[in-house]
Amino acid sequence: MTLLAVRGLEKSFGGVKAIGGVDLRFERGAVHSVIGPNGAGKTSLINMLSGIYRPDAGSIQLEGQELAGQPAHRFAAAGIGRTFQNLQVFFNMTALENVMTGRHLRERHSLAAALLRTRALQRAEAQSRQAAHDLLRLVGLCGQDDTRADAMSYGALKRLEIARALAAQPRLLLLDEPAAGLNATEAREIDALIQRLAEAGTTIVLVEHNMALVMEVSDHVVVLDHGRKLAEGTPHEVSSHPGVIEAYLGSAETPAEEAEAAHA
Incomplete structure (x- = not known):
């Protein structure tokens, strides 16, 4: 189709x-x-x-x-989600936070809920964190949730950007x-990731x-x-x-x- x-x-x-x-x-x-x-x-x-x-x-x-x-x-x-040839990541954020920014299109919270920190909002945030964690594992960045982007290798940042794009659940x-x-090793990792996706x-x-x-x-x-x-x-x-x-x-x-x- x-x-x-x-x-x-x-x-x-x-x-x-x-x-x-x-x-x-x-x-x-x-x-x-x-x-x-x-x-x-x-x-x-x-x-x-x-x-x-x-x-x-x-x-x-x-x-x-x-x-x-x-x-x-x-x-x-x-x-429709995308990545860029030139990295578009937030270098002052952790890997997990970067991926969580990609979920904003799929989340709906009122201003009142954000101000009052309602239980529903807290549950949604916990779900968002878990989803971001799962995506980091999917792209081969397991264990790097709390690593700042500016401390990650270029190859890892490429996979991080893919994880963030996937967070919006694109078709x-x-x-x-x-x-x-x-390098050749990093390119093989991207190869394997595309095949998994x-x-x-x-x-x-x-x-x-x-x-x-x-x-x-x-x-x-x-x-x-x-x-x-x-x-x-x-x-x-x-x-x-x-x-x-x-x-x-x-x-x-x-x-x-x-x-x-x-x-x-």
């Missing part, structure tokens, strides 16, 4: 088309990877799928709910370069340059080049596609990439 359907998606920066008329379908419970050479439009795509960029044209539907043009918090409330999880900057039924869209990771975890791969869909299929199918091979061999920086960087 299709969880997310994208039709005719377009985005330009300063007259340079970063995404040009892309159609995509992301099936429930699968790992979908989006790859491509530098300047292919991957960053623009994932930013539109999470509401950070407003598309110039096209449709983004999550189980029939139209999200294109909505603000980012509407995407999150609908059930679709967008992972933006989760293995970027990691997929086995548990989480639908994942992965944007990643680590091709070994992509080929290991993906059910379906989409290849972008110059803002258009070049190929899609199984990892084996796209890795042997002549157009994909040519695109990667000629992966020089493009005007689209420069326009995206200037916009960011």
Whole structure:
């Protein structure tokens, strides 16, 4: 079953088309990877799928709910979570506190309850702490509940950000370069984590340059080049596609990439 359907998606920066008329379908419970050479439009795509960029044209539907043009918090409330290539964690908080911040979309407390510290609020906070603890264990950070983020390794912080994204209970999880900057051991940990999430039924869209990771975890791969869909299929199918091979061999920086960087 299709969880997310994208039709005719377009985005330009300063007259340079970063995404040009892309159609995509992301099936429930699968790992979908989006790859491509530098300047292919991957960053623009994932930013539109999470509401950070407003598309110039096209449709983004999550189980029939139209999200294109909505603000980012509407995407999150609908059930789309994401991580960022550049870490977005609170370094002055503990690991547990960081994950608990990701639960705010799923919690409803009145101002009066917060001021009076009602029993219902205390029970909810205890449940939130337990849920955050369980997520830290899931991502391989068991025993680090009280560790401040600024004392954690870069690889651990990458997994912490995934745990925080999962705290909002997303139906679709967008992972933006989760293995970027990691050594081989840390990349294998991310590999194993993605496979655990997929086995548990989480639908994942992965944007990643680590091709070994992509080929290991993906059910379906989409290849972008110059803002258009070049190929899609199984990892084996796209890795042997002549157009994909040519695109990667000629992966020089493009005007689209420069326009995206200037916009960011």
